[in-house]
Amino acid sequence: MTAPIRVLVCDDQMLIRTGLVTIIDAQPDMEVVGECGDGGSAVELAGTLRPDVVVMDVRMPVLDGIEATRRLAGAGVQHPVKVLVVTTFNLDEYVYEALRAGASGFLLKDAPPSQLLHGIRTVASGAALLDPEVTRRLVGRFATRIRPVEPAPDDIPLTPRELEVLRLIADGLSNSEIAAALVISQETVKTFVSRILTKLNLRDRVQAVIYAYRHGLAV
Template sequence: MTDPIRVLVCEDQALVRAGFVTILSAQPDMEVVGDAADGLTAVRKTTELRPDVVVMDIRMPKLDGIEATRRIAGPDSEGTARILVVTTFNVDAYVYEALRAGASGFMLKDAPPPELINAVRTVARGESLLAPVVTRTLIGRFAEHLRPSAAPTSPERKRLDVLTPREYEVLLLVSEGLSNAEIAAELVIGHETVKTYVSRILTKLHLRDRVQAVVLAYRTGIAGHSPDRNR
């Protein structure tokens, strides 16, 4: 029997927090090991309870969700917990910062319960969660702020030179928020083949997950280009 997914719910609104706890606790493959109403408590309880997934709100007292995410899952952290950010569109700038801080994905706070459940499972599997519509709305809105290295000769842009043409195509589709299945259909290749390509892209570019791949695509200015365009 597989161990249940250990979840910590961090949300300052009591009713929302209770709702998340109730929904997730009812799942046979999940165990809510604790909850927190502020960022400092979230960091402390993550260290104490060692959850697999932390459901993190952005705007919380004492320490906001961005800094809490950075302390839990940032490049200098030693923990293994993955962060699922829950938010609304009117704080999307903060969500982008949370993704850069180390979050593995995000979803809208008013999403139906099945989406929350699926999101926790997806993040727990080590996958990243970027819904296409949210990706385009969120990161696309800040694209101009994410392109300081868009020049073809810039060091960051030249990082992409290690990719094969097919890997480059896959990266473009990942940057649009497409799932592996959707990429497979788009390129008429197998699902497992797409997984292999994505894994190679992350390894070659020294990226943690698909979230970082999307951010890099926008920073280099290639996101939003058709896969058949010239590099």
């Protein structure tokens, strides 16, 4: 048997936090190893409890969820922790800042429990959780912040087909949409995505979108 996914829940509203803990702990493949009500405590507990995933709220006292995420999963963190941001605030700015801080996913609190659990499993597996429509909105609103600050390298290590897939990822297409556009199977798309991330040393699709815009590979 594989070890259960170790989850730390951080939310300043006790009723919501208790609900999250109850839902997560009821899963045979998950274990809530701790809970807290502010970002500062989340950073401290993550250092001692070593969770696989931190379910993080955004607006909290002491230290907000964005800064806590940056300290747990941001660039330069020696032992980064995967963070799934779950909040009531459906604002593009929060999504953008959370992902910039290093979050692996973003969900709203009114999402059904099944979506939360899927999100935790997805993030724990090393993948990113970002709805394609959210990606489109983010790119549309914040593309000027990330395009292009670096020229595309002459020796970019991608095949023409991989470049094509990368551009479609940057357009916010899901795997199924990319498969339909290129008339290939979803499994083949997954293989292309995995190769792209490996070759460019990127963590997930979100970083792939930013890479494409930074290097002028997307329009």
